[in-house]
Amino acid sequence: MVYDPKLAAALSGATLRQLSHWRNTGARRGAVLIPEVSSRRPVLYSFRDVVALRTCVKLRNDASLQKIRRALDTLRDDLKEREHLSSYKLVADAGTIYLAAPDQAVDLVQKKGNVVIHQMVDVLQPFYRDGRHIPSLLQPRPHVTVDPAVRGGVPVIEGTRVPYNEVAALLRDGVPAERISDYYPSVTATAALDAADFAEYVDSYDPDPPRESREAAAG
Structure with missing residues (x-):
């Protein structure tokens, strides 16, 4: 990974x-x-x-x-x-x-x-x-883990090989947390929400948009 x-x-x-x-x-x-x-x-x-x-x-x-x-x-x-x-x-x-x-x-x-x-x-x-909480490296969320022996270290749902971002993407597409198990039977609704929360945290590290985009948004 x-x-x-x-x-x-x-x-x-x-x-x-x-x-x-x-x-x-x-x-x-x-x-x-x-x-x-x-x-x-x-x-x-x-x-x-x-x-x-x-x-x-x-x-x-x-x-x-x-x-x-x-x-x-x-x-x-x-x-x-x-x-x-x-x-x-x-x-x-x-x-x-x-x-x-x-x-x-x-x-x-x-x-x-x-x-x-x-x-x-x-x-x-x-x-x-700097006021930001940096999570545990091996368990960045209660139901999200990082293990170099599992998928080379990509964050996955605890106890599975399901990448966190695939679960988060389903939630972003409108799939309710309770229905995630239709796609990944081993992923609970709680685990799905943890995956989405971690995905939001990762996205918070996106660089600032270009100055032109900020000015356009402000206008």
Whole structure:
């Protein structure tokens, strides 16, 4: 499964502008994360990319982009860590960023390589970013789940292989939630409503319409 920028943004909490900026290899200190599937149009992210993006979004709650880039430089250049960014647990606290392990952490910014004690933070759990609730990555809605082993990670109705967006599309076409089971017997009305709610959340990451369209709508 691959994720287009909009779905990657919705599952990670990053904005589309941030995704574009973070994959910019022309940045002074290099890209934060280059999609491992495709970095050129169509831009496509992997599940591991989405996990890494959630890490970056959580770090931005407490650290500047400059500090994040500095931490990544330390991780890659000084510590010689070359695995995918999703392989590492990075947390920000008290003006620095740590590479965290269950019982200790390494300061990547202020005291490079200094081992300290730090509490682990689970990047897969829900969190808030700029007032927006970013859902659990593996269960973004009560009846919608994300599992890399099921359809490669596309969000599906819990306990099924039915993609959330196919169910949401039926509701948008006017099919009542109670009748979704006529099309997908394993999908309950409650699950269908959760799929529609998640689809609306994903659509909230659509970029703003062009200025001309906004002005036309206003006129």
